[in-house]
Amino acid sequence: MSFCKHLGECGSCTLNLSYNEQINLKLSFIKDKFRDLYSGDFEFFTSKTKGYRIRAEFGIFHEKNDLFYTMNGLNTRYLKINECPKVDIKISNLMPNLLNALKGDERLKFKAFGTEFIATNHDILVVLLYHRDIYEIKENLENLAKNLGINLIARSRGKKLIFGSEILNESFFIKGREFKYTFESGAFIQPNKSVNEKMISWVLDNIKSPKDLLEMYCGHGNFTIPLSFKFNKVLANEISKNAIKNAKINALQNNALNLDFLRISSEELMSAFNGAKFNRLNDIDLNEFDFSHILVDPPRAGLDGSVINFIKNYENIIYISCNPLTLHENLKEICKTHKILNFAIFDQFVNTNHIECGVILRRENDI
Ligand SMILES: C[S@@+](CC[C@H](N)C(=O)[O-])C[C@H]1O[C@@H](n2cnc3c(N)ncnc32)[C@H](O)[C@@H]1O
Structure with missing residues (x-):
């Protein structure tokens, strides 16, 4: 029996395969796509096949x-x-x-x-x-x-x-600890909650020798809040005003006090690191941070060239991506200075061709 009676006609779920076949298909697509950049093992994080989309x-x-x-x-x-x-x-x-x-x-x-x-689990x-x-x-x-x-x-x-209310409340359980989030109806959210929890745990497991973290495209703090407990200080930016408003609320409600959230595009932030002045950065001294890790989770279009050039200066890069094509393009450049240490596939989008990836990179001179 197929997963849904509309399979084969519906434009949303298009993979008419058993779950094992889907895993093999996605794994071999990613292995093949990234063959020029990575020859190690891939971790695959599975999903429930029903009731997974929130x-x-x-x-x-x-x-x-x-x-x-x-x-x-x-x-x-x-x-x-x-x-x-x-x-x-x-x-x-x-x-x-x-x-x-x-x-x-x-x-x-x-x-x-x-x-x-x-x-959400509350609303x-x-x-x-x-x-x-x-x-x-x-x-x-x-x-x-x-x-x-x-x-x-x-x-x-x-x-x-x-x-x-248009405010939604959510709780995640990451490594036995509850994290509370508040966000608004128009906000970006990772659609598959249990796979999202696995992504956050995987990132946490892959942090070695943390000092300060720079997170770009942080949304309302999905990764930021749990990660902040591993780092001395965190600077996180995001373009959406509402997302940053809720990120600040989320930091407070989880007692995460070592965070600075900036409502600024990543491209503008790159200019700020190069000395451009922005009123929104008046209270922040960018030179105070000693970033050991950079986390990026950009939209499907991937990273701007200015962001790639900037992040290549740092020892550890964590790249979360919902588009393997732009991920591959960006990694071709990043892999000129960094080596892929770990590569994971997160099956957020079961029964579809969409694939979410996570990549851990380390600067070659530091290996
Ligand atoms: C894939 S979502 C990731 C959000 C968050 N990391 C999460 O897990 O929920 C990408 C985010 O990037 C933000 N964004 C889009 N373009 C941006 C830009 N140029 N600079 C900074 N943030 C941007 C979007 O508003 C969105 O919140």
């Missing part, structure tokens, strides 16, 4: 009087779906109830066109998207949130209503 988006499709969730199809723009086994159980339990509630209220149903779900949040004025259905939305016991955000062009 964030999911669906379209809402109207047909006669009925409503359906949709995904992009492999061969069609909209594929009607009535199950999505990859999503967290809280989401899969809620999905039919939400759809029935919309079907049962003409005002709520009218011009609803999309939805997003985020589930569940639904975003409903409308092509109509949501202020006209404020009361209906409020009742929907109350009846389903959810946090709800409704959006239509230029308008947003929040019922409950």
Whole structure:
């Protein structure tokens, strides 16, 4: 029996293979892709094959009087779906109830066109998207949130209503210790929570002789907070204002007091290290840090040339990547000065071709 009845038609999960076959496929793709740079062993961190995604988006499709969730199809723009086994159980339990509630209220149903779900171990949040004025259905939305016991955000062009809270609270357990995180609905989050916990533990296990850490693309502190307990001081930057706001909250709620978070792009930070002045850096003396480790977790586009040139000056680099192609391009340059010591594959995206990697590098002269 296949993992999902929509396999073969759905554009989201496209690997119609057993889990062992998927592992072998991903492993051999990565081995082959990085053959020119690394000949050592690869660690593979597996995932649950169902209920692993804590964030999911669906379209809402109207047909006669009925409503359906949709995904992009492999061969069609909209594929009607009535199950999505990859999503967290809280989401899969809620999905039919939400759809029935919309079907049962003409005002709520009218011009609803999309939805997003985020589930943490403390909260569940639904975003409903409308092509109509949501202020006209404020009361209906409020009742929907109350009846389903959810946090709800409704959006239509230029308008947003929040019922409950748009702040989500999450807890991770890393090496037996609880870490608490707060973030907002629009934030970047690692979609596969249990694999994310494995990634953080793996990074922790690979820190040798720590002094200070520079972390770029830190989000709301996913790696930063647990890592901070290994280092003397941590400097972490991120472009998103909201993410930095929550990173600071997360540092406090986990009693991590050796952190400086900067709301600045990595490219600007590189200029700052070269002497450019930014008001946002007024309280920070960049010369005070003695970075033994640099951690980067960039978006799919990978690292800017200025970032690569900068990080090559440091002894230890940890590169987390959701795109093996840009990772390979960037490593070709970094491996001119550094050697790959350890390479891991984190199977965040089961049943898809997407692959998350982690790479530990050490400067050649320091080996
Ligand atoms: C793959 S996410 C990683 C976030 C975080 N490390 C985590 O594990 O949740 C990449 C992050 O880089 C941020 N970002 C994108 N472009 C950036 C840039 N030019 N400079 C700094 N941060 C950037 C995004 O806002 C996002 O939070």
